[in-house]
Amino acid sequence: ELVSTENSEYHTNTQTFEVVLDIGTRYIVVDCGGGTVDMTVHELDNKMGTLKELYKATGGPYGSVGVDQEFEKLMSSIFGKELIEDFKIKRPAGYVDLMIAFEARKRTASPFKNSPSNISLPFSFIDFYKKKKGSAIESAIRRFNDPDIKWSTQGMMRLSSEAMKRLFHPTVEKIKSTIGDVLNSPDVKGIHYLFLVGGFAESPILQHEIRRAFSSILKVIIPQDVSLTILKGAVLFGLDPTIVNVRRSRLTYGVSVLNRYVSDYHPPEKKIVKDNIEWCADIFDKFVLVDQSIGLGDTV
Incomplete structure (x- = not known):
């Protein structure tokens, strides 16, 4: 049973439906974690429910940490890169508190939310800035002069919904681009479903952007307990x-062998002579090529 959820500022619409996969059905799994986003494409192989991997696991460093990095860049732009770096070194606990405060707002950021996000800057940061710069922290925010970023009277940095979305934009765009590259691969035509899973997949902003970008060409499915889906799959696979x-093979596998030396083909530094016969050393004899399909129980 899978759940698709659409949130808005005024209502929540939850649709529960069962997905029935026929033989030959192809789907892409997009696992969005904290550090990386990993993708693979499977095809239902037979009635027993076994799967064929059509596209070897791929992806890149486009996890939710990318949003944290954008926030750090924003802080550096407002308060100065040197000060932020100095704060990280001299007040590491305070820096952790700062990122925890941002994390709380990052998790609740929604494309349907118009109210601003209030980020409580830790006292250690406020005190550090005042001692270094000799002025109050709100003066730096005023000088930055961004209408989407303000200082509240409650002692919080207030980001508008647009400012929060901008922090997500670079990471989300990289994820969408990578998904597009996979979908455009000639080996995986006819994908019907996209399963969005992993901890970062809980983000309403990411969910909305993936749906907006791809729901016209395939069905985007976000399972219930999305952050636990990968763990459940690992347990089932272990059983x-x-x-x-x-x-699909992740690497090329083979062994080093000796072949007869061919003077106009092999490099001279690899030539060895044994029993008056010239050999070329370090020839890589390939057993399996990268991205080659390998069936269960295949031998070489």
């Missing part, structure tokens, strides 16, 4: 590793 009966 029955044969469920994926065809995989």
Whole structure:
């Protein structure tokens, strides 16, 4: 049973439906974690429910930490890069408190939310800035002169919904671009479903952007307990590793061998002579090529 959820400022619409996959159905899994986003494409192979991997796991460093990095860049722009770096070194606990405060607002950021996000800057940061610059922290925010970023009388930095969305934008765009590259691969035509999973997939902003970008060409499915889905899958795979009966090789595998030396083909530094016969050393004899399909139980 899978759940698709659309949130708005005024209502929550939750649709529960069961997805029935027929033989030959292809789907892409997009696992959005904290550090990386990993993707793979599977095809339902037979009635027993075994899977064929059509596209080897790919992705990149586009996890939710990218949003944290954008926030740090924003703080550096407002208060000075040197001060932020100095604060990280001299007040590491305070820096952790700062990022925890941002994390709380990052998790609740929504494309349907018009109210601002209040980020409580830790006292250690406020005190550090005042001692270094000799002025109050709100003066730096005023000088930055961004209408979407203000200082509240409650002692918080207030980001408008647009400012918060801008922090997500670079990371979300990289994720969408990588998904697009996979979908455009000639080897994986005919994908019907996109499963969005992982901790970062809980973000309403990411969910909205993925739906907006791809729901016209395939069905975007966000399972219930999205952050636990990968763990559940790992447990199920551990119980029955044969469920994926065809995989794509991540690397090229082989062994080093000797071949007869060919003077106009092999490099001279690799030539060795044994029993008056010229050999070329370090020839890589390939057993399996990268991205080659390998069936369960295949031998070489």
